Amino acid sequence: MATKLLPSFTAASESRRAIAHGFVKALLEADIPLANVDAPGIREFLKKWCPNGGSIPKSPTIRQRYIGPIFEEHICELQSQFRGKRVAIMMDETTDDCARHVVNVIFKYRQLIKLVAMEFAEVVNNISMGQIVATSIARFVY
DSSP: OHHHHHHHHHHHHHHHHHHHHHHHHHHHHTTOOGGGGGSHHHHHHHHHHSTTGGGOOOHHHHHHHTHHHHHHHHHHHHHHHHTTOOOEEEEEEEEOTTSOEEEEEEEEETTEEEEEEEEEESSOSHHHHHHHHHHHHHHHTO
C-alpha cells in the first residue's frame, strides 16, 4: 500500500511545483511585482478558481525557490536566440537613483531586440565599457 502512495504523492508534488513555476514565470513576464501574490484577494482567487491554486507559495518562498531557475531558463533562451549570429550591440550608460553608473547592453538580430546585460560600473570609460561588452558577447554570442 505504501509503495502505491509514493508515486501518486510524487506526481502531485511535481504538479504543484509545475503550477507554481508557470504562475511565477507568467508574473515575471507580465512585470507584476511578486509581493502581489501575498495579497489576500489574490490568495482567495487562486484557491477558489485555480486547480492547486492554494499550493502557490508566498513571495519569500517564490524568491528563494523559483526566481533562480526561471532566470537561468531565460539566460539559456537568450543564448539560443543569439548564439552564432551576427548581432548589433547597443550600450547605454545612465545613473540610478543612488547615483551608481548602470550600463545596459542590448543585442539586436533582425527584428529581435533584447536587453542581455545590466551591469553596475564603478567608473565608466573605454576600458570598463569594453570589458562589459566583451563579457556579454562571450556569454551570449559565442
